[in-house]
Structure formats: structure tokens, C-alpha cells
């Protein structure tokens with residue numbers, strides 16, 4: 001069946017079984033490969049996107065759960081907060097292999113949308129679902145602390 | 152290792168509008184071979200300059216997070232005087248010009264990319280820089296001394312005239328390449344030795360989701376495959392019924408391949424879901440009776456029989472007889488999966504008498520040959536494309552090429568390009584683990600508390616035997632068994648060290664820092680116990696047994712940055728130290744740990760590193776942070792255990808790894824001793840195991856010898 005998806009300002013019609021997780025629709029039906037597969041079971045955060053501004057695991061979000069909510073991915077070019085987060089990531093020299101970073105950045109963006117000025121404790125709690133095997137956590141913390149999300 | 156080789160430069164590929172320089176390294180240099188090699192010279196290239204002044208570097212080393220692209224590019228760009236922000240990178244194809252110093256293949260492993268390649272990259276950059284200057288000097292009819300280069304431009308200091316490098320492409324194309332170009336003095340370098348962030352092109356690609364990993368390769372008509380693998384190691388398929396699976400949406404084909412049953416579908420999720428609908432009759436084999444406790448029993452028995460000798464000197468029997476005191480300890484380290492963040496994958500398109508493949512690999516030449524052999528082709532008929540690697544840690548240099556085999560068999564004789572993608576469960580359950588080890592160590596102390604004899608026994612499956620690094624398996628002993636143990640840095644007069652190499656159907660593999668993962672906790676654990684027994688401060692004790700001045704200096708450095716002398720005695724808080732030489736570098740760490748009832752948390756790690764000379768200090772700091780956080784996973788959580796022949800773990804919910812809440816504060820200090828440049832990518836991993844265990848002892852008075860540490 002056909003589903004309408006609003007992704008980063010563009011509307012797509014996809015014909016796909018509505019039980020399919022959003023992750024695979026993004027990656028394979030729309031070839032939006034910035035959103036990553038890491039575990040498939042909501043354990044690693046590599047697949048994180050924002051649904052109406054809230055971070056969700058796209059590997060565990062079926063199409064039918066999305067309705068008319070707006071999807072924001074790492075490929076979004078207009079969201080000013082996402083841009084700030086990306087800039088902070090480059091500035092703090094966060095990415096190593098980089099594979100987890102789409103998810104880290106989307107999760108951090110979701111966190112900062114809800115809380116402009118998170119404490120260290122809130123950062124750790126908010127980011128604990130995102131695994132980085134390269135261990136860039138220390139840089140991630142620094143990057144998030146530097147972002148002025150309110151301005 | 153003895154390697155006789157000569158280096159010389161050739162401008163090998165003459166593209167109409169561009170200039171490409173190749174730097175050619177025949178591995179065997181004999182006069183006859185030289186001529187032969189010269190004749191079959193291919194477009195070996197590191198630098199490409201286009202007429203519009205676009206400068207591209209071709210990278211033979213794989214970028215898997217360790218910062219190699221940036222560091223090697225810094226070496227070329229600095230000597231070339233390129234415009235740093237404006238240079239481009241491209242993963243190279245396969246060519247002997249990019250081969251490892253270890254053998255006739257491209258290899259990114261053993262923390263060797265910078266140590267073995269940096270000088271060559273500088274020479275390449277310097278040679279081309281000199282050619283550009285000469286070309287400009289000829290055009291301006293002036294002396295070389297009147298010419299300067301900066302940001303990809305040549306300037307005439309007398310007249311102020313300028314050429315871009317691109318302007319001079321046609322002039323240098325036919326010029327011979329200088330063989331011994333002068334390198335910049337380090338003080339004149341603008342990039343080398345300076346803290347340099349990840350090159351912006353790579354960093355931005357990675358923060359915007361644009362970077363292409365193997366799993367992101369897309370092309371027309373691409374199909375996807377998932378593979379049903381045996382759960383029991385070594386199990387065989389007797390028969391299977393795929394009729395239910397075949398009826399599902401999007402399924403194109405289901406076939407048996409050597410490693411399992413493969414489902415090819417329009418989309419990967421369809422293929423993966425269909426795996427649940429295949430009925431298989433397995434011949435599980437003998438190993439189905441085996442669990443971790445059986446392996447433990449087997450290894451324990453081996454610990455009590457003589458093994459292959461790794462090191463024997465002096466008279467240990469006498470030393471133990473005369474000992475004032477003896478410390479002995481048993482260690483157990485479990486199997487470990489690498490679990491790189493990007494699940495394993497490879498895309499292959501078989502087009503009759505040729506093929507193309509795409510993957511992020513650490514051993515390009517080997518993977519190309521695996522593909523060629525399976526398809527019955529010559530390696531040259533297989534076009535290999537290397538992407539970014541979403542983590543490697545050794546897993547993407549699979550000696551048995553397991554996931555590559557799957558991908559090639561899946562695509563063999565099929566009409567479409569096929570991406571084979573392993574699930575995370577495949578990655579965790581299919582082996583190629585760091586081996587399980589059971590070790591024993593014993594030291595004799597004299598009445599002053601000095602160690603007079605060191606005995607050790609290591610039991611674990613060999614890692615390098617029968618691989619491309621097989622030359623590191625010698626006299627029945629595997630590199631992963633002795634590295635860091637037989638060559639420990641301490642002055643001890645008597646040694647008896649032995650190893651056993653049991654076998655099993657579980658494939659094992661090098662895992663970030665390889666042998667040091669089991670030798671560092673042993674050596675740095677027992678030396679710490681000896682210090683305690685001797686009643687001497689653990690850092691002072693180590694220094695008293697060291698001759699290597701670099702090691703001594705590094706311990707002093709880590710003592711200084713951690714303010715070791717003034718560390719406070721607080722309840723449930725402990726400090727532990729460790730020093731490990733690995734991959735040509737030395738790392739010393741002090742860990743501060745807080746222990747609670749059934750748990751512990753590493754609060755802070757001070758880390759001093761001496762890799763000879765730091766090409767990119769910022770990246771070295773990043774790699775220290777990376778190695779510490781990576782090493783904390785098996786210190787605290789990760790283990791693969793076996794039950795009835797199967798791995799008991801499946802995914803990140805039961806194979807636990809370090810998360811942000813586990814990450815300690817980390818302070819890094821770089822000591823530039825000026826010694827030979829060593830490796831970096833793996834070197835921060837080994838010391839963290841013993842530093843934490845020693846800190847837990849300091850806090851609790853209890854020694855934990857095995858990993859992961861389960862506080863009881």
C-alpha cells in the first residue's frame with residue numbers, strides 16, 4: 001500500500017508493506033542512506049531520526065506508526081539546530097569511523113530541542129542509548145556542552 | 152623483519168589534463184626484476200593535480216576511524232605545500248604501489264599505516280613540489296632560490312608573479328621525478344606535528360550522513376541478500392525447505408551457499424524476515440555438546456602439561472627454590488566479538504568474465520583474490536572498490552573472509568549486483584573472535600622484593616597461523632600468544648614461558664591490539680602484585696625494574712599528570728597504573744576507579760603516550776580516548792560464552808559494550824621522545840585492562856585476574 005512520508009521538507013509516496021520499519025524505507029526505498037543500521041533492535045541508536053522533533057529509533061518504528069508526523073534525518077539542510085550540532089561535531093573533532101554519528105547527532109538534536117541547556121548528567125542520560133564503538137563519547141559530551149541551543 | 156627494497160619515483164599515468172605521480176616500491180629488488188617491474192608499471196598514484204588546480208590524494212590505507220587519511224594527507228600536503236582545506240581524497244584501487252611492508256598485499260592493520268608510510272608520503276609530496284618549482288623557474292627563466300610555494304601556488308619572489316599548480320601540469324608531465332627530494336625541517340612544517348582536526352571533507356561527510364560506507368553503496372538493479380547461518384559452530388545443512396519463505400513479498404531466490412542458506416530479495420528487510428520461514432535440518436556435529444565449561448576444563452588440563460616454549464632463559468627452578476616469596480595467579484579471558492558499528496557487508500556484481508566488488512576492507516588485495524578465486528577469475532578481472540569502514544578493529548581483515556565469501560557466492564552467476572549484509576546477530580554469533588584464553592603466571596621474589604623469575608603459560612587458539620601473517624607463527628608459538636609477554640620491558644633474570652594452541656571449530660581473529668589483550672593484564676597485573684608484596688609504590692617499583700629510558704620517562708610523566716604522589720586515600724576509591732609497549736609505541740595509564748557493592752566505575756584515566764614523534768597530536772589524543780573506551784568494554788562487560796556449541800550472545804542487549812555513561816574523564820599527555828615513529832590505533836587498549844584491575848585492588852584489597860571483572 002502507498003504511504004505518504006514527509007521527510008526533511010519533501011513529501012514522498014512509498015509503496016511498501018506498512019509493517020516495514022522506517023529505517024529500511026529510508027535506506028532502501030528512498031536511498032536516503034545517511035540513517036544507519038547498527039542493531040535493528042533499538043539498542044544502539046545508529047538509526048535515530050526525529051519524529052516531530054522527538055528522537056526515535058527508526059529500526060523499531062513501523063511505517064504505520066508515523067501517520068502525518070514530520071521526519072527529520074541527518075540529511076536535513078534547513079534545521080538551524082541540527083546545523084549547529086553538526087558544526088560543533090566538526091569543531092570538537094568528534095567523528096572517527098563516523099558510522100554512529102548520524103544517530104548521535106540526531107539524538108543530540110532531539111535532546112537539545114527538548115532541553116536547551118542540558119547538564120552533564122542530562123547529557124549522559126539522554127545519550128546513553130547511542131553506542132559508539134570508536135569511543136568518541138568524551139568528544140560528544142564536549143560538543144553538546146558547547147552548543148547554544150537557545151539562540 | 153628483513154626487507155630489502157629500493158624506492159624510486161615514476162610519473163606513470165599521463166592523463167590528458169592532469170598529472171599523476173606514482174611512487175613505486177618493488178618489494179624484491181634485484182636487477183633483473185627491476186627491469187621487469189618497470190615495464191609493467193601501472194598507473195600507481197598518490198597525487199593527482201588537475202589543470203583547474205584540484206588536488207586529489209589517493210589513499211591505499213583504509214580509513215576505519217583511526218585518522219589515517221588525515222595523517223597521511225598531512226604528510227603529502229605539507230611537503231607539497233598544497234592548500235590543506237582544499238585537497239580531496241579518494242580511496243585508491245588495488246595496486247602493488249600501495250602494498251604493506253609486510254607482504255605483497257594492501258593492509259591496514261597492526262597500527263602501521265603512519266609508521267610505515269609517513270616518510271614515503273612526505274617524499275612524494277616533496278618530489279612533486281620540487282618539480283613544480285623547477286617548472287616555474289624554467290617559465291620565468293629564474294633561479295630556484297627566487298621561488299616559493301604556498302597553498303598550491305608557486306610565487307616568483309622577485310616579480311610577485313604566480314602560477315597555480317594546475318597551470319604547470321603540462322610542464323611537469325614529462326619531467327623526471329627527483330629521487331631524493333629534500334624534506335622540510337620539522338620546525339618548518341605547517342601540518343606535520345601540529346594538532347590537526349579530521350580533514351573537513353571527511354568530517355563534514357560524516358556529520359551530514361554523506362560519507363559512503365560499504366552498506367551505503369547503491370546502483371541500478373541492486374538486490375539484497377541475508378544469510379541463514381548455522382547457530383552451532385561447524386554445523387552442516389542436511390536439507391532445507393524454503394517454500395514458505397519463497398512465497399513472501401520481494402523474495403527473488405533462495406539458495407544454499409557454503410556458509411548457509413541465502414535469501415536474495417528486492418529489499419534487505421524482506422530477505423532478513425524471510426530467513427525465519429526456512430526450515431532446516433541441521434547436522435549439528437560434535438561441537439553441539441560443548442559449552443564454555445568444557446572448554447575451560449580442556450584448557451585447565453593443558454595448563455598442567457608442558458607447552459611449546461616461548462621464552463626460556465636462566466634457571467627458573469633454582470630461582471623459585473631460593474625465592475623469598477612466590478606469587479601465582481590464574482587468568483581467564485573470554486572470546487570477544489569486535490562488533491564494529493557498521494554490520495559486515497559486501498556488494499558483488501558478477502558479469503561473466505569480470506566482476507566488481509564494493510566493501511570497506513582492511514585487506515583489499517586479499518579480498519579481491521577471494522572474490523576472483525570463487526568466481527574462477529584472475530584477480531585483475533575483479534574491480535575492487537574500497538569505501539569508508541564503519542569500524543574495523545581487525546574484523547574487516549577477516550582471515551577466513553567469511554562475510555566476503557557469502558557475498559561472492561551469493562552473487563556468483565546472478566544477473567544483478569547483490570549486497571550481502573550480515574545482521575548484528577550474525578556479527579556477534581559467527582565467530583572470528585578474540586580467542587578465549589586461560590593463562591597462568593608465577594613470579595619469584597627475593598628478600599628485597601625484586602622479581603627473580605617469571606613463569607607463564609598461555610592457552611588459547613592461535614590467531615596468525617595459516618593466515619597472511621603466518622610468518623608470525625613460529626616454533627609452535629603464535630604471535631598473539633607471546634606479544635607483550637616474552638618481550639615485557641622489565642629486567643628479570645630467569646624465564647620459562649610456554650604456550651598451548653588448542654583447536655576448535657570457532658574461528659578466531661586478531662582483535663584491536665591482538666596478543667596484548669591477554670598479555671597486558673597478565674604482566675601488568677602480576678608486576679603490580681609483586682610491588683604490593685614488596686611494599687613498594689607500584690610506579691617506583693616498575694621504574695626500579697626498567698632499563699628502557701623511554702618507559703621510565705613515560706611512567707614519570709603519567710605520575711606527574713595524575714599527581715600520583717598526592718592521590719588521596721578515599722573510601723571505595725582506588726588508583727591503578729599500567730605500562731605497555733606495543734606496536735612500536737609506549738602507553739602508560741593511571742586509572743581512578745570507584746567500587747560499589749556489585750559494580751565499579753572508572754572515573755578518570757590519565758594517559759601518557761610516546762610514539763616517537765606525534766605527526767598529528769590531536770588524532771593521537773582521539774585514539775587514546777578511543778582505545779580506553781574500547782578496552783573498557785571487555786574490562787567490564789563484553790564476553791562471548793558458548794552453550795551447546797552456540798554463542799550465547801546475540802546483539803547489544805547481551806553483548807554489552809561501553810556506553811557514554813561508562814566513559815571516564817580522560818587526560819592525555821604526549822611525550823615526543825624523538826625515537827622511531829610507532830603505531831597509535833591500538834596502543835591505548837592494552838594498559839586499560841590492568842590499570843583498572845590494579846585500581847580495584849587498591850580500592851578493595853581484592854585481586855581480579857579474569858575479565859570481565861565481576862565485583863563480588
Ligand code: FES
Pocket residue numbers: 036037038039040041042043044045046047048057058059060
Ligand atoms: S539500528 Fe536502530 S537502534 Fe540500532
Ligand code: FES
Pocket residue numbers: 095096097098099100101131132133134135136216492541542
Ligand atoms: S565514530 Fe565509529 S562508532 Fe562512533
